Amino acid sequence: MSAVDEGVTAEHAALGDDAPVGEDAARRAVRRADRAERLRWAPWVLLLLVASFVLRVWGAKQGLPYAYNADENAHFVPKAIGLFDHGWNPHYFVNPPAYTYVLHLVFDVWFGGRAGVSASFAKDPTDVFLVARVVSAAFGTAAVWFLYLAGAKLFEDRRIGFLAAGLLGVGFLPVFYSHLALNDVPTLAPICLALYGVAGIVRQGRVRDFLWAGIGLGLACATKYTGGIVLLPILAAAGGWLFGRRRLRATTLVGGLFLTALFALIAFAALNPYALLDFSGFRDGLNHQTSVADDALGKLGLTENNGLEYYLWTLTWGLGWIPAIAAAFGVVLTARDNWRIALVLVPAPVLFLLFMGTQERYFGRWLMPVFPMICLLAAYALLRGADWVGRRRPVLAPTMLVLAAALLCGQGLVYSLHSAKVLSREDTRNMARTWLVDHVPPKTKIVVEPVVPDGWAQDVGHPSPLTSNGNRWVKFPTSRSNIANDGSEIPGPGRIVNIEDYERTLYPGLVDQYEQGGYCWVVVGSTQRGRAEVDAAAVPRALAYYRELEARSDTAFVASPYRDGAGPVNFNFDWSFDFYPLAYDRPGPTMTIYHLKGGRCAGG
Secondary structure: OOOOOOOOOHHHHHOOOOOOHHHHHHHHHHHHHHHHHHHHHHHHHHHHHHHHHHHHHOOOOOOOOOOOOHHHHHOHHHHHHHHHHHOOOOOOOOOOOHHHHHHHHHHHHHOOOHHHHHHHHHHOOHHHHHHHHHHHHHHHHHHHHHHHHHHHHHHOOHHHHHHHHHHHHHOHHHHHHHHOOOOHHHHHHHHHHHHHHHHHHHHOOOHHHHHHHHHHHHHHHHHOHHHHHHHHHHHHHHHHHHOOOOOOOHHHHHHHHHHHHHHHHHHHHHHOOHHHHOHHHHHHHHHHHHHHHOOOOOOOOOOOOOHHHHHHHHHHHHHHHHHHHHHHHHHHHHHHHOHHHHHHHOHHHHHHHHHHHOOOOOOHHHHHHHHHHHHHHHHHHHHHHHHHHHHHOHHHHHHHHHHHHHHHHHHHHHHHHHHHHHHOOOOHHHHHHHHHHHHOOOOOEEEEOOOOOHHHHOOOOOOOOOOOOOOOOEEOOOOEEOEOOOOOEOOOOOEEOOOOOHHHHOOOHHHHHHHHHOOOEEEEEHHHHHHHHHOHHHOHHHHHHHHHHHHOEEEEEEEOOEOOOOOOOOOOOOHHHHOOOOOEOOOOOOEEEEEEOOHHHOOO
């Protein structure tokens, strides 16, 4: 019998809730066998979880004391600390607050409350960000465990659950983003918990299965809005009982769905209560999030024209080529072997791909909410292939199982190990700062492109008395400009410039301003310059600016992230920031420090 034959296995069908009392002994025997099977798998699952956690915390201190990821630096950690001042209303709903609340509680315990975390963050933010990243890694590891449980129950085959969990455990994107205090990876845990409930609904349809599904759904939505995609598998699992040989009673099915909705709302409200208590703020946050995702005008360097192609490409490295191809075969095989499982696992990823592909901005990590379902499809396809060969050549059966695991997880493991090694080394932005500290005196005027946070110019925990804002050096105001995005001049004080628009404000005449103002040192990062290079037609003056800068300066220092003889990697909003290519040797962009030779900089 296949692991996914129609409905439930013979054992479950014979010993279900309606079995006669006389079969209690047989039922107990089945439970004993199931318990023995769980114990047999327990050491392997524990080993997988330990390995998954190690991969996620190896290199967790990367970049610190500076959080170079703009979202990490701006959102969850600062918001969690802010709750100590203004209470539980986050006053921010662009991202839901569940992860923020968890960090707030962890900070309260770990650092001893508001005074402790504030003092630690002011002295050196390293410990605060490290704790937040470890929390993210813990959620990522929990997702691996929940996916194992979900796969084992859904397919009634622990091998499939283990392979799927292994793929999620080593997959590049889930591992890399476990190193950052963002909500993408924490969302995977409740999604996989919901899938565990879904598996129970498909197999038995018990009350507790609907409860787990509802709790997982609510927690997923409270952590990241797109986690709500797991609603589709829940509805599909319930809908599957309307057809086929075995059906749940209508009252049971309706009652189960009611409980799912109720517990989803309770879980969501528990970790996002101000979605109701501050509904106008919640609505504004949602609107802002939607407008950002659907606005490409401000995203210079985003050259992809087809979101669907981009996300399909993301699967080939975010999980791997073989998992992506195997998942496609998994769609066909599950549809043939068990339409109820296919109904649960297939529509959600397809619709999610289509929806995200119609947006105007594309980021690989945005695809992660459907990774658990894709992992299950891929694991099923490869195991079916291994079993097919094993039945024809029994002597090869163990080898084929090992080969299936290697094919499924090999690419992710290689690139995740490489990523961990990269992240454990010094960041190029830290290297550039160290060089400046050693060679450029305090209070010197410098120009720094927005590839580093504002705090980068200040000695951590020791503000300088030589400058008005405590910075070690006097920075040229790159955050304000008299140049509009279309290149026209703006009279008066100008406008605020964010990192998305910085390249649009550059023109060759800025070099004259630097020299006249005594800003002799210019720090350039490839993650800014690269935007202009891959979208040259949009900002021709920016490229002219860089040519002018190079012609009128000496290169004083270069910190490259690439190993000798490798790179550079063309600018990309994924690979320039997650360091996936094997060309990387350390994290960060290429950092170049120039010293101007003219004007007030001559002879310096």
